[in-house]
Amino acid sequence: MERIPILKMGKVLLVTVQVDMHDRLAMTLQDDLTARIVKDHAHGVLIDISSLEVVDSFIGRMIGNIANMARVLDADTVVVGMRPAVAITLVELGLSLPGVRTALNVDKGVEMLKGSMEQRASANGHATR
Amino acid sequence: MESQNKLAESIRGHHEGILKEWVDTQLTAPTLRLDLMKESELRDESREFLTLFSHALIGTSDPGAPAWKATKDFLAQVAKSRALRGFSPYETATFIFSLKQALFGLAGTVNKDGKNLFTDLWTLTQLIDSLGLYTIELHQKNREEIIQRQQQELLELSTPVVQLYENILALPLIGTLDSARTQIVMESLLERIVETGSIIAIIDITGVPTVDTLVAQHLLKTVAAARLMGADCIISGIRPQIAQTIVHLGVNLNDVITKATLADAFLVALQRTGANLGKPLAPKKD
Amino acid sequence: MATLRDEAFPIRSSDDIVKVRQITRELALMQTFSLVDQTKIVTAASELARNALEHGGGGEVRFEALQEGSRRGIRLTFVDQGPGIPDLEQALKDGFTTGGGMGLGLSGSKRLVNEFEIHSEVGKGTRVTIARWK
Numbered sequence: 092m093e094r095i096p097i098l099k100m101g102k103v104l105l106v107t108v109q110v111d112m113h114d115r116l117a118m119t120l121q122d123d124l125t126a127r128i129v130k131d132h133a134h135g136v137l138i139d140i141s142s143l144e145v146v147d148s149f150i151g152r153m154i155g156n157i158a159n160m161a162r163v164l165d166a167d168t169v170v171v172g173m174r175p176a177v178a179i180t181l182v183e184l185g186l187s188l189p190g191v192r193t194a195l196n197v198d199k200g201v202e203m204l205k206g207s208m209e210q211r212a213s214a215n216g217h218a219t220r
Numbered sequence: 221m222e223s224q225n226k227l228a229e230s231i232r233g234h235h236e237g238i239l240k241e242w243v244d245t246q247l248t249a250p251t252l253r254l255d256l257m258k259e260s261e262l263r264d265e266s267r268e269f270l271t272l273f274s275h276a277l278i279g280t281s282d283p284g285a286p287a288w289k290a291t292k293d294f295l296a297q298v299a300k301s302r303a304l305r306g307f308s309p310y311e312t313a314t315f316i317f318s319l320k321q322a323l324f325g326l327a328g329t330v331n332k333d334g335k336n337l338f339t340d341l342w343t344l345t346q347l348i349d350s351l352g353l354y355t356i357e358l359h360q361k362n363r364e365e366i367i368q369r370q371q372q373e374l375l376e377l378s379t380p381v382v383q384l385y386e387n388i389l390a391l392p393l394i395g396t397l398d399s400a401r402t403q404i405v406m407e408s409l410l411e412r413i414v415e416t417g418s419i420i421a422i423i424d425i426t427g428v429p430t431v432d433t434l435v436a437q438h439l440l441k442t443v444a445a446a447r448l449m450g451a452d453c454i455i456s457g458i459r460p461q462i463a464q465t466i467v468h469l470g471v472n473l474n475d476v477i478t479k480a481t482l483a484d485a486f487l488v489a490l491q492r493t494g495a496n497l498g499k500p501l502a503p504k505k506d
Numbered sequence: 507m508a509t510l511r512d513e514a515f516p517i518r519s520s521d522d523i524v525k526v527r528q529i530t531r532e533l534a535l536m537q538t539f540s541l542v543d544q545t546k547i548v549t550a551a552s553e554l555a556r557n558a559l560e561h562g563g564g565g566e567v568r569f570e571a572l573q574e575g576s577r578r579g580i581r582l583t584f585v586d587q588g589p590g591i592p593d594l595e596q597a598l599k600d601g602f603t604t605g606g607g608m609g610l611g612l613s614g615s616k617r618l619v620n621e622f623e624i625h626s627e628v629g630k631g632t633r634v635t636i637a638r639w640k
Contacts, residue, residue, distance in 0.1 A: 111527060114520035145527060145545060147552040148611050171450065175410035176545040178445035184549065184614040193450040195417050200450075407542060 095120045097127050103135040103204055104128065104166075105197070109142040117153045124157055128164045134211065135204035136161050139197055141172025151186045158191045167207045169193065171200035227340050228277040230330045231270075231323070239270050241322035251314045256305045265298060270319070281343045283350045295351060299358035303366065309359040316352040320345065379405045381412040384486055387493040389418040392482070394427035399434040406442035410449065419451045420489040424482045426457030436471045443476050452492070454478070456485035511536075511571040517555050517584075518564045526555040526567055530582065533571050537578040539640055546618040547580060547638040553611040554584045554634050562586025562632055572637075579639035581621075587631040594626055 093116065098105040104127055106120065127133065138154060140146065158168040171194045173181075181188070194200035231238060243266050246252060247259070272291040279287030295316075302312045323344050331337040379401075382390045391409050413421055423439065425431070431439075443453040456479040458466075466473060479485040490497070515529065516522060530551040534544040551567075558565035565586030572579045591597050598613050612634070616622040621637035 111524050113524045144531075145548050145552060147549050147556070148614070149552075149556060173449045175407060175414060175445065175449065176542045178410065178448040179407065179441070179542050180545045180549050180618065181448055182441045182444045183546065183617045184553075184611075185617070186614070187444075188448065193448060195414060195419065195450040199417065199419070 094123060097123060099127075099131055099133070100137075100201070102131075102133055102208060103137055103201065104131065104133045105137045105139065107139040107142070111145070112150065114149070117150070121153060121156055121160070125160050125164070128161060128166050134166050134208045136166055136168045137197065137200045137204065138168065138170045139172050139200075140170060140177075141174065141196070143177065144174065146173070146177050146181060146186075148184070148186060151181070151188060154188060154191055162190075165211075167192070167204055169200040169203050171195065171197055225278060226336075227327065227330065227343065228274060230326060231274040231277065234326055234329075235270065235274065238322045238326060239267055241325065242266055242270070242319050245318045245321050246315065249314060249318060251311045253307060253311060256307055257302075265315075269294060269298070269316075273319075277347075281347055283347060283354070291351070292354060295355050296358055299355045300362050303359050303362040307359075309356045309363075312359050313352045313356045316348060316355055320348050323348070375401065375404055379408065381409055383416055383418065384422070385490065385493075385495060387418050387495075388420045388422070388486070388489045389413060389416060390422045390424060390482065390486070392424045392427065396430065397428055397435045399438065402435050402438040406438055406445075409442065410445055413446060413449065413451045420454065420492060421446060421451060422454045422456055422482060422485040422489060424457045424485070425455065425462065426459070426482065428457075428462070429459075431462050431465055433469045433471070436466055436469060440471065440473075440476070452477070454485040454488060456480070456482045507572055507574040509570055510573055511569065514566055514568045516564075516566050517558045517586075520559065523552060523555045523559060527552050529569055530580070533569060533580050534638075537571055537580055537640055539580075539638070543638060543640065547582075547636075550615040550618040550636055550638075551582055553615045554582070554636065557611060557634075558584045558586040558588075558632075561591075562588030564588075565631075577639055579620075579637055581635065581637040583633065583635045585631065585633045590628040590630055590632055591624075591626040592628050594624065598624075 093110075095106060095108060095110075095112075095116065098107075104124065106124065108120075110116070112120075124136065128136065136157065138157065140154075143150070154170055161168045169192045170188070173193060192203060194203050243263055246262060246266070269291070272294055276288045276291045279285065282288075283292070298315070299312055302315075324341060327337060327340040327344060331340060379391070379393065382392070384390045389409070389412060391405070393405065397405075409421060409423070412418070423442075439455065443455070446453050454477045455473075458478055458480070477485075477488070479488060511533065513529075515526065517526065527548050530548045531544060534547055539547070555567060558567070563586065565584060565588070568583040568585075570581040570583075572581060598616065612624065615636065619636040619638045621635070621639075623635040624632070626632040
């Protein structure tokens, strides 16, 4: 059974969505990701959708779900690489991905996550790496 | 058809004579454009066409048949090259139609007894008319494609997206915006945002006299799309009249950062991107 | 008006939704739609196919590639024999809710296309026809 690979970069989990996902694959991704956040004590999740040519309400809900679940598990989510045509379509569709932060690319997404992880660390009184 | 084959054979047999008469007709026609095409090129084009024509006619007199594909492909080339050179469709079609005179003359010679004269003339006229109209159609299509391409280039030239600084783009819009132009411009802005990784895009409308609801909506949609992608837009240069229009139209600009001038917007952008400009250089001493 | 292509496809599983997206994309490319227009019609098709599957219990989509003069377009008709939509007006007003309620995605899809028609009868089924022109 195919799965979308989840890479670990320090305290951040990186998911690159490359295929035109069908529902089962999306559900499996949500499950796998939740498990990994806990297992790896991840503080951040980066979802790279730069390969997605279409984002419909289903994918939108999936992204929202992932962000919500991650938050519950004390991790931040950033979605990166949304294509202009996809963004224009989502605006027309009326889908706004509330509660999901976005960045233009992986580099900027990592920067964003580092920023919020540092904030959280200092709030918790821990020294940051 | 027997008569048609005979006709085809006669054309091939009298090839040089027909060609000469046809070229002479063209050279004395009022539609001659030696400024666009040299006489030698005209002769070559005519020769090639006549060869293809007579060859195809042996098979059938129906220009829609596969036997005529090579001839029509050649005509497509002719139409394209003449369109590029600036010939009008009328002039290009006359290239074909002027062949009638020579061919009719031949039909007359071949049918001295008059028996099949009408059939041959009819076959020839139908064929030539069809091919002539075909070139007009192609000509039109080519011109349309050229115009479309030029329009696209003009549009791209008139809406440059400028990189003001690292992470900061500016789109100075000038002139009246219509819905179509605005859409294209906004799409290209979003593309540039991705290409340059710019997190702030300043859309300056100082040079835009009026904005209608559709355009305002496109602007807002673009700002929303940019935000979804991970970038922010600042709209600058809103004239008093436009501000009034926007309020009257009930367009909601609450979520959008607006600044009076491009300069103000640039300053905000520099601050937001954490740009480090350093201290001013000390003036040089002699 | 000429029909350049006319084919039907069943919607019985979520894999079929992916296929519907792919076929729609193919047709949009064939009709030389701009990238944004392609994305819009493919997204609308995805939404409506999903509706047919999840609310209609499965159905069928008919793809038509059209040419009217120099205009080229695509028409998609989604049909299901599901429970139907009791309050169409309300359904067309509903926006989306990500994470939480369903939202039929009808009003959103409507904004992505040039032509939108819907017929629905409770207990009989639903038919949605959308078209996008270049």
